[in-house]
Amino acid sequence: MLNNLVCFLNTTWQWILHNIFSISALAVSLLTLHRNRTTLEVKFSPGIDRTMDLSTEIIDKNGNYIHAYRNVFLVSVEIINSSPNDIAYYDLYAFDPKTYNFLEFVNPKAFLFSHPGVGVIHYINKVTFNILNVPLEQYGVFKANSYTKFNLPIIVTDPDEIKNIDTLTVGFKAIKRALFRNTDKQSYYVTYNVKNLLQDSRFKKGYNNEIKIFITISEILNSEKLEDAFLYDELSKLDIILGELKNSEISDQALSDIVNMYKYLIENKTMLSVEVKSLLRDITKRSTLGFATENNQKRKDLMLEIKKDFSKISDRTITSTKF
Incomplete structure (x- = not known):
């Protein structure tokens, strides 16, 4: 019995020695594949901001006023791509889970033809504003080893939606590389309670x-x-x-x-x-x-x-x- 065990171990050892390079190559490949998995760290803002009416604005490259919006919610999302690969995202969305009505984002793209270099700002008081990083498209790429922050101003325009919306879901989808599959899809989203926020009269008079x-x-x-x-x-x-x-x-x-x-x-x-x-x-x-x-x-x-x-x-x- 002992001789059989010794013989087996000796045979195994000899096999390992003869195949050491193949085993090493396999180990390196598995390690590389593991490291190359597409991993995103996604953090949505803990709360949603109901902005003052007309405090979210489109401005031209010189800071001149072009347009402002009412009934806007503001959400931010931070994304860290710590992998060595670019990761594609798509289907950036906001919708009412109760009615499945999709809502629009404030987007300066429509003004680019007549006002090159437009941007979006949000007044936080009468004289102070933040410049918002608003994506122009609902799809894009998170670069390898990168940090991205999006500001997402969401407009509610439908009168019934303004009266009845209780919750709001915001999210996007990303393409990731799985360990034993070529690609896979991952959804990232969060749902906020917005009940009665659009009815609050304190937000109706924009202070800017x-x-x-x-x-x-x-x-x-x-x-x-x-x-x-x-x-x-x-x-x-x-x-x-x-x-x-x-x-x-x-x-x-x-x-x-x-x-x-x-x-x-x-x-x-x-x-x-x-x-x-x-x-x-x-x-x-x-x-x-x-x-x-x-x-x-x-x-x-x-x-x-x-x-x-x-x-x-x-x-x-x-x-x-x-x-």
Whole structure:
């Protein structure tokens, strides 16, 4: 019995010695295959932010305002790819698990044709904002040995969804290399409780709008040359901002700033183009829309002042329509 065991061990040892290179190659291959497995460390933000209405904005490469959004949730996700391989991801999504309605992400891609270099920012108070790293596509690649952070602003536009959404699921899928298979799919997702967040009135009045109006009007008040082309550009920005606000969201200070701008134009600009006058007419309408039903006397006086000043501006001589 002992002789048989010794014989077996001796035979095994001889086999190992004769095949040592093959065994080593196999061990190295298995180790390499194990190390090359696609592994992602994914961390979603622990909570979801209900942002102030109109505090998530599209801006151009110079920081100028283009567009803002209401009813936005903000989520971030951090991804660490510690493997030596690039890992593809796809199907970046957000949806309501109760209705299976898919929601949209704020995406600057639609503005790239007319505004090269656009970006997305989020105001966290009246003057401070964060630049968001928003993916332009729902697919892409996590580079080998890399760290990636996405900010995902999610828009809810459907009126029924705004009233009834209780939970929100955000996630994506990735291609991974399994140990004994060529490829496999892995889903990463998280579900947040968002019940009643879109109904909370505290988020309805974006706190960055007053400062945006002030900055735009300040550009005009601080300009020594009130050329029509310059006025048209600045007044267009103001018209867009006011157009996205309800009348109640235009503060007393903003109305006062508009009054100051009108008086400045009356004192310093004797001739206006048709285009500039048209913009001023729109701005007047937007800022005095609630005049007839306004109960606050201070606001009513400011609106009346805007109307009177625009009447004076309207009587000015019109220049050529060409800038």
